[in-house]
Amino acid sequence: MTPRVAGQLALVTGATAGIGKAIARRLARDGANLVLWARRSRRLARLAEEITAETGVTVDTGTVDVSDSDGVRAESEHVIESIGAPDLVVNNAGVAVGMASVQEADIDAWNRMIDTNVKGVLFVSRAFLPAMLARGSGHVVNIGSIAGRQVYPRGNVYCASKYAVRAITEGSNLDLLGSGVRVSGVTPGLVETEFSHVRFGGDEERARAVYEGANALRPEDVADVVSFVVNTPPHMNVADVVVFPSSQGSMHHILRDGG
């Protein structure tokens, strides 16, 4: 059966690594044409070439920092004018910066997390929702986290940013009710990506320890869930879906080495 998103236009933020890159590849295999956004333009260009060669879909890229409201506005206008309003927007770009108690934390780290994870989702949603509403159809998928359901020590602001993503997903859905535009949440547990490498400023040992022995989800697992969510019929909305590796029972319960 041809996937519903075949021939549609999907915009994915944070497409240069991890979950976003896997979502881009998965949606291309579903036949969606893509617009890929992130800050690292060379990685974007390489990925676009690979995806087009593998699947034949069209792939446009934009070097966009989602925390820059002017940049998001300019680039979204460019997309809408030159290609059209996306049918599907995946707000995936996100970052954790360090781990610290509230009383000791680095304020720049807070700003980066809140600006990217919270304001980024808002800026991108604000940029594309009017065009979706004008057309009477569209789908926004926000990538949340189990860190948006349960806090952990020294995770305070990253967790807060992901609690906010959940509130934005639920709030947008209320605001859009009856409009033909759906908003879904996808809420992963532990996924092995560059996330912890970035969080710990390139400290490989600390990053490796996060995933050690846990048989974490692969980014492709989350991408498969996103593909399911966006290929559901228009009368249906997967409001939120929590995806764990089978070794994980909660934020605080992860079996390592099977025990």
Ligand SMILES: NC(=O)c1ccc[n+]([C@@H]2O[C@H](COP(=O)([O-])OP(=O)(O)OC[C@H]3O[C@@H](n4cnc5c(N)ncnc54)[C@H](OP(=O)(O)O)[C@@H]3O)[C@@H](O)[C@H]2O)c1
């Ligand atoms: N890994 C996990 O265990 C896990 C679990 C639950 C939820 N998540 C969420 O999943 C999403 C993707 O994370 P990941 O694990 O795939 O991490 P990742 O491998 O570090 O990828 C993060 C992506 O976000 C992009 N990005 C970061 N800041 C950006 C900005 N200001 N503007 C535009 N793009 C930006 C990065 O691209 P550039 O650096 O090129 O801009 C990169 O493509 C995040 O929202 C994260 O919170 C991850």
